[in-house]
Amino acid sequence: MGKLLAGAEKEVLVEIVRFTQKNGLKGAEGGWKDFLVLNDKKFGASVSDPKKRSKDVLLAFLKTFSKDFQKYFSKLVRRFNERSATVQFMKEFSDKLSPELKLVQLTAEHPEYRKNYNFPSYQEGWKVMREGKVSNFMNSTMLAVDCEMVLCHDGTEALVRVCVVDSNLEVKLDELVNPFKAVADYRTSITGLSKKDLKGVTCSLVDVQKSLKKILSKGKILIGHSLSKDLHALKFDYTQVIDTAYIFKYANLPTTASASLNSLCKSVLGYAVREEGEPHNCLKDAEAAMNLVLAKLKHGFNDPIEIARNNVVPESDKMKLLAHKIPVYLPCQELLKLFSGNPSIDAKNDSRIRDEVEKAFEELDGEETKDSSGRLQKSVLLKRDNGDVASFFVRKMAYGSRLNESELSKKRPPPPIEDVEPTKEDNDGDKHKKQRTDKKHKKKSKKSVAE
Structure with a gap:
C-alpha cells in the first residue's frame, strides 16, 4: 500500500471508505459491509459507520482493492490534503480573501460538501483539474454553469447541453452535446430537448471538457446550483466552486436540505426562473445561479431566509x-x-x-x-x-395524503365511548360520580324505608 494512503489521517480514510460505499466499489473481500462480516466475528456489519472503526480496520479494507484502485485512493488522499491546505490557508488569511473566495470557503465548509464533491474521477472519461499551490487560488473571476442530461439505455445519464456565463451574464459557452449512445428518455418536459434537436450535433463530451479546461484556467471560480450534479454530468473534477445550494441559510428547511433553484430565486431575487410545468432553460439557469451569487455578495443574506413552498399540485x-x-x-x-x-x-x-x-x-x-x-x-x-x-x-407527488389530528376530527365522528381507553383522570372522575350516585341511592332507599 502506498505511503501516502498509509500515512493519511483517519478522517481522510473515513471519507475514502464512504466513497467506496457510495459508488458500490468492492475489493477482494467484497464491499465495506462484506469485509466487516468476514473479519469481525463479534460485531460484523452491525457497526458499519466507518467513523466508528479504527484506522487499522479502514486501512485493512482499502488494502483489499487492486493496486490500480490503491493508486487512485492515494490520489484522493492528495486531493484531501490539498483541500485541507486550501481551507487552512483561507482561515489564516481570511482578512485578505476576496468576498468571492469567502463564498468558496463557505461552500467547502457545508456539511454536504465532502459527500457530494468526492467524484469517481478514477473512471474512464473523467478529467481532473489539479489545485496546485494554494497561493494560486486568489483569483476572483467567476463563471456560472448549468447542464441538461438525458437517460440512456445503459442506465446512465448523459450530457446534452451545457451553458456557461460570466459575471456580466455574457455567454462563454452554449453547446448542444451528442451523447453518442442510445437514449432511453430525453426528459423533454425537463430538458426542453428532443431527438430532433440533437440531429446533426457533432460536439462531444470530450470537446466540452477541453473548452471548460481552457476557460477555467488560472483558478477561476465555478458557480452552479447543486453544482456537483453538473460536474458529474461533465465528468469534470473541479474544486474551486461556489454552490448556490450551500451559501444560504434556510429558516424552514432541514440543515442538510437545500431549496430548488426556482424557489431560491423567488425568495432571494424576487422572480421565478420558470413557470410551473415549464421545461428548464439551461442558459437561464446558469444566469440565475450567477445572479444569486451577485445578490449574496451585494446584500449578504446572512439571516436565514424563508423558502416559499408551492402546495398546489396539478x-x-x-x-x-x-x-x-x-x-x-x-x-x-x-x-x-x-x-x-x-x-x-x-x-x-x-x-x-x-x-x-x-x-x-x-x-x-x-x-x-x-x-x-x-x-x-x-x-x-x-x-x-x-x-x-x-x-x-x-x-x-400529492400533498395531504395523511390527515393531521384537526382534519381527522372534521372527517369522522368521535369513536364510541366503549372504544376509548379511559385515562386516570377519567377513572377518578367516574369514581367520584359513582360515589355521588351511590349516596343518592342510599338516601332514596332510607326515605323509602321511612315511608
Whole structure:
C-alpha cells in the first residue's frame, strides 16, 4: 500500500471508505459491509459507520482493492490534503480573501460538501483539474454553469447541453452535446430537448471538457446550483466552486436540505426562473445561479431566509410517485421490480389510478419521512440481481395524503365511548360520580324505608 494512503489521517480514510460505499466499489473481500462480516466475528456489519472503526480496520479494507484502485485512493488522499491546505490557508488569511473566495470557503465548509464533491474521477472519461499551490487560488473571476442530461439505455445519464456565463451574464459557452449512445428518455418536459434537436450535433463530451479546461484556467471560480450534479454530468473534477445550494441559510428547511433553484430565486431575487410545468432553460439557469451569487455578495443574506413552498399540485401529478436520487448504475428494469400491480390501468379511471398509487406507496418497505416541501416519501433499499444494494427515495407527488389530528376530527365522528381507553383522570372522575350516585341511592332507599 502506498505511503501516502498509509500515512493519511483517519478522517481522510473515513471519507475514502464512504466513497467506496457510495459508488458500490468492492475489493477482494467484497464491499465495506462484506469485509466487516468476514473479519469481525463479534460485531460484523452491525457497526458499519466507518467513523466508528479504527484506522487499522479502514486501512485493512482499502488494502483489499487492486493496486490500480490503491493508486487512485492515494490520489484522493492528495486531493484531501490539498483541500485541507486550501481551507487552512483561507482561515489564516481570511482578512485578505476576496468576498468571492469567502463564498468558496463557505461552500467547502457545508456539511454536504465532502459527500457530494468526492467524484469517481478514477473512471474512464473523467478529467481532473489539479489545485496546485494554494497561493494560486486568489483569483476572483467567476463563471456560472448549468447542464441538461438525458437517460440512456445503459442506465446512465448523459450530457446534452451545457451553458456557461460570466459575471456580466455574457455567454462563454452554449453547446448542444451528442451523447453518442442510445437514449432511453430525453426528459423533454425537463430538458426542453428532443431527438430532433440533437440531429446533426457533432460536439462531444470530450470537446466540452477541453473548452471548460481552457476557460477555467488560472483558478477561476465555478458557480452552479447543486453544482456537483453538473460536474458529474461533465465528468469534470473541479474544486474551486461556489454552490448556490450551500451559501444560504434556510429558516424552514432541514440543515442538510437545500431549496430548488426556482424557489431560491423567488425568495432571494424576487422572480421565478420558470413557470410551473415549464421545461428548464439551461442558459437561464446558469444566469440565475450567477445572479444569486451577485445578490449574496451585494446584500449578504446572512439571516436565514424563508423558502416559499408551492402546495398546489396539478391533477395529473396527484396520480404519480416520483423515484429520485436513484444511483446511475441502477437499470430501470430492476427499478420496475419494486412496484407490483396492473400497468394497464385505464387512464380515464382517475380514482382507480389514485388507489393503485396509494397502494403501491403503502406496500413499499422503507422509512416514511417528509421532503423539504412536506410531501411524504420513503427511503427504499433495493437488492439488485448482482447482489448490490441501491438506495433511493420514492415520493408521493400529492400533498395531504395523511390527515393531521384537526382534519381527522372534521372527517369522522368521535369513536364510541366503549372504544376509548379511559385515562386516570377519567377513572377518578367516574369514581367520584359513582360515589355521588351511590349516596343518592342510599338516601332514596332510607326515605323509602321511612315511608
